[in-house]
Amino acid sequence: MTQKNYSNPIKVTKLVNGGYGLAYLNNKPIFIPKTIPGDVVCVLLTRKKKHYSFAKVASYDSLSPLRQSQDCIHSTHCGGCQFQEIHYVNQLKLKQDCLEDTITHEAPFLLPFLKPIVPCQITHYHRNKMEFAFHRSNTLTLGLKEQLNPHSVVPVSQCLLLSEESNQILNVTRDYFEQSRLSVWDSRKQTGCLSHLMIRHSKAFDTYMVNIVASSYEPFFSDYALSLRNQFPQVKSVNLLKFIQKKGVASSTHCHHLSGDTAIFEKINNLTFRISPLSFFQTNSLQVGTLYDIVKDACTLEPGQTLLDLYCGTGTIGQYVSQGRYTLIGIDEISEAIDDAKENARLNNINHATYFSGRVKNILKFNSFSPDCIIIDPPRSGMVPKALKRVCELNCKQLIYVSCNPVSLVRDLKLLTESGYHVTKFTPVDMFPHTYHLECIVSLILR
Numbered sequence: 001m002t003q004k005n006y007s008n009p010i011k012v013t014k015l016v017n018g019g020y021g022l023a024y025l026n027n028k029p030i031f032i033p034k035t036i037p038g039d040v041v042c043v044l045l046t047r048k049k050k051h052y053s054f055a056k057v058a059s060y061d062s063l064s065p066l067r068q069s070q071d072c073i074h075s076t077h078c079g080g081c082q083f084q085e086i087h088y089v090n091q092l093k094l095k096q097d098c099l100e101d102t103i104t105h106e107a108p109f110l111l112p113f114l115k116p117i118v119p120c121q122i123t124h125y126h127r128n129k130m131e132f133a134f135h136r137s138n139t140l141t142l143g144l145k146e147q148l149n150p151h152s153v154v155p156v157s158q159c160l161l162l163s164e165e166s167n168q169i170l171n172v173t174r175d176y177f178e179q180s181r182l183s184v185w186d187s188r189k190q191t192g193c194l195s196h197l198m199i200r201h202s203k204a205f206d207t208y209m210v211n212i213v214a215s216s217y218e219p220f221f222s223d224y225a226l227s228l229r230n231q232f233p234q235v236k237s238v239n240l241l242k243f244i245q246k247k248g249v250a251s252s253t254h255c256h257h258l259s260g261d262t263a264i265f266e267k268i269n270n271l272t273f274r275i276s277p278l279s280f281f282q283t284n285s286l287q288v289g290t291l292y293d294i295v296k297d298a299c300t301l302e303p304g305q306t307l308l309d310l311y312c313g314t315g316t317i318g319q320y321v322s323q324g325r326y327t328l329i330g331i332d333e334i335s336e337a338i339d340d341a342k343e344n345a346r347l348n349n350i351n352h353a354t355y356f357s358g359r360v361k362n363i364l365k366f367n368s369f370s371p372d373c374i375i376i377d378p379p380r381s382g383m384v385p386k387a388l389k390r391v392c393e394l395n396c397k398q399l400i401y402v403s404c405n406p407v408s409l410v411r412d413l414k415l416l417t418e419s420g421y422h423v424t425k426f427t428p429v430d431m432f433p434h435t436y437h438l439e440c441i442v443s444l445i446l447r
Contacts, residue, residue, distance in 0.1 A: 009061040012039045015098045017407060019082045019436035030055050033147045038064030066090050078154045079147035081434035092117050095438055099406055099428055106410045113426040120287050123433040127161045128201050128285045132170060134194040136184040142174040142197060166199050169232060173197050180220050203285040204267035209237040211277050217242060217256060225259035237261045239277045271348045273316050278336045280313040284431040291429050291439055292320040298400050298443045301326050301373050308371035310360050311378045315341030318375060319350045328353040331363045361387035373398040382408030392419040399444040409440055420447050
């Protein structure tokens, strides 16, 4: 290291889980964000552990040959994407290698069942939801967090992920709130007001929902909502998501409707779904049909049998797989999502569907179910141990596990196999072009 604590040039050898480039300094692994295999960089160590370290790029000595283009003007610093400069075919190869590396280290018994990644057909303007952070120094900034630096916001004006019109909404919102002089939320000090701008875009109907995430209600928000809808007729719903966040107290968020409709709608092939401000919906509307078709093909139920949909959200995956042929039971702890699930079942004429609002581990404990197939689509953290234990106690013959986090997925799969389940297929699907993220579908049967 030099006197400035910078390294001599080191070469990044591969991509690892979390989107880090891996290099070695003095035979010790170093994880470096914003790097890819083939980059030669000088780094500044940011965090030292006993057996490894984290670092950030101080300078690029030479760039990887994988870097071929730069369509995005924000990609150098923005944390929204990691691979904008890489041709999509090479992105898929990097992701496949990274997933295989994770499985090899954590659960090599899964390798024979791993399939190639199912690619995404549209790689720009494919997302249906984005959250942009407010930041104020001398002027108001609205953009995306810098990778690994949650307190730094990169100004964004031309994001290539959501839609062209969403960038206009973003810029108008920034200018509008710049005039208001409202304070910006500081999570460290627990003070301020404005936190995020959330934009949802229905790809099927080309309509928008705009949500302001803030710590308090201000009369200015209603004026903003009316002004925005006057400028953008496709904005059908504007809401305030007011959060309460205090140290030592569980955070909560409440929705205050400001203008327009209370929801927007999206289609997944032949089904229509209602999306309310707080509901979870897969962020790639154009690819989610592909994801759900794989789940549907893996589900080998006969008409009239029972499908249990855990962490069901707005009911999309269970209703898409069921199409009214099976008895459907859904569980989710977000009550607003369950309300949407019930309404979606009505919209799509899905009969024999029952939904429970509450934590999966509690609903399974206090109710008796006899499912013939269980779909599990948990948050990134995976299943809590009690929920996983109670799933195993159901002795269901078939499980289909959908996950956006290979680490928690592999952890839960190891526990499921110890309980008698056998993996039959492991299919990764790319729902998130230009990022290291993957969605994975794993089929299991009870021995």
